[in-house]
Amino acid sequence: MTRSREPLPREAARTEGSFGEGFVMPPGDVLGVMGPRFDRRELVVGTAKSGTRLEVAGICKRFGGLHVFNDVSFSISPGDVLGVIGPNGAGKTTLINVICGMLPPTAGRVLLDGRDMTGKPLHAVSRAGIVRSFQQTNTFRTATARENISRAVRFSNGGESLWQTIAPLIDEFDLAAHLDEQSDKLPYGLQKMLGLVLACAVRPKVLLLDEPAAGLERRERLRVDAFVRHAVTELGCGVLIVEHDMELVRRLCPKILVLDSGRVLAEGAPAEVLSRKDVIDAYLGTMEGAEA
Ligand SMILES: Nc1ncnc2c1ncn2[C@@H]1O[C@H](COP(=O)(O)OP(=O)(O)OP(=O)(O)O)[C@@H](O)[C@H]1O
Numbered sequence: 001m002t003r004s005r006e007p008l009p010r011e012a013a014r015t016e017g018s019f020g021e022g023f024v025m026p027p028g029d030v031l032g033v034m035g036p037r038f039d040r041r042e043l044v045v046g047t048a049k050s051g052t053r054l055e056v057a058g059i060c061k062r063f064g065g066l067h068v069f070n071d072v073s074f075s076i077s078p079g080d081v082l083g084v085i086g087p088n089g090a091g092k093t094t095l096i097n098v099i100c101g102m103l104p105p106t107a108g109r110v111l112l113d114g115r116d117m118t119g120k121p122l123h124a125v126s127r128a129g130i131v132r133s134f135q136q137t138n139t140f141r142t143a144t145a146r147e148n149i150s151r152a153v154r155f156s157n158g159g160e161s162l163w164q165t166i167a168p169l170i171d172e173f174d175l176a177a178h179l180d181e182q183s184d185k186l187p188y189g190l191q192k193m194l195g196l197v198l199a200c201a202v203r204p205k206v207l208l209l210d211e212p213a214a215g216l217e218r219r220e221r222l223r224v225d226a227f228v229r230h231a232v233t234e235l236g237c238g239v240l241i242v243e244h245d246m247e248l249v250r251r252l253c254p255k256i257l258v259l260d261s262g263r264v265l266a267e268g269a270p271a272e273v274l275s276r277k278d279v280i281d282a283y284l285g286t287m288e289g290a291e292a
Pocket residue numbers: 063066068086087088089090091092093094095135
């Protein structure tokens with residue numbers, strides 16, 4: 001296990017963040033990366049004792065004449081892991097964009113513990129605890145991994161204690177040895193993991209993960225399992241995962257929702273939903289090697 005106690009860079013940096021607001025990174029903390037690797041328990045979902053509930057009520061999104069989705073409703077309680085699946089172009093990323101404040105909905109409401117977040121800007125929604133990761137990696141490309149994490153920590157007014165909460169992730173993902181490397185020079189798998197660490201550094205209450213396993217090798221995909229387990233059991237988050245990897249969806253998601261042609265085609269337990277003929281016809285049947 002690699003440990004690092006390098007000081008952070010001394011210069012201040014001002015930049016636009018992935019969480020929607022410019023912020024200042026003042027002269028830095030001392031970063032300690034430590035903590036045991038995750039144990040290999042099975043993921044336990046639905047175990048968070050307290051936390052924040054996301055409610056999406058009758059949400060619609062149109063781009064001009066294109067109705068991406070209409071009247072989508074669901075809720076995510078602390079400890080829930082909801083899978084959102086559907087064919088390419090079904091509107092999964094747009095759904096995340098609307099919930100996290102990157103795009104305004106055409107209609108409907110996004111509530112966080114009953115507080116109306118609808119149409120609020122990304123930075124306000126992020127600070128309230130709805131935090132997304134990106135389908136494509138979305139780090140500050142020319143900054144080091146350490147600087148990226150530091151900026152996210154600063155965005156959420158965190159310090160050493162917040163670093164300590166994310167240190168197990170840095171360790172688990174083998175990022176500790178790469179903290180001083182430029183983020184866009186990291187291997188793709190590590191860039192994806194850095195994206196997940198950044199989401200955790202914003203003190204998430206509800207995580208919206210857009211294809212966290214896309215492009216990862218099988219071994220790396222298990223890190224997504226570990227990440228979700230950490231988010232649920234250690235941070236008490238509710239999690240929404242958009243994925244095309246049905247194995248991962250079956251492993252992680254007790255409940256799934258299928259988006260197709262702008263509507264919720266099906267929702268329920270994976271065993272039931274993934275064996276439905278309409279779901280197979282609309283989505284699974286189009287996937288190479290998919291098992292119903
Ligand atoms: N900003 C935008 N302006 C106009 N149309 C958009 C915009 N963003 C997305 N769309 C359209 O909305 C539809 C849904 O796109 P979206 O990216 O949400 O799909 P997706 O389900 O995430 O697909 P994939 O599985 O390929 O990632 C597509 O037809 C897309 O072209």
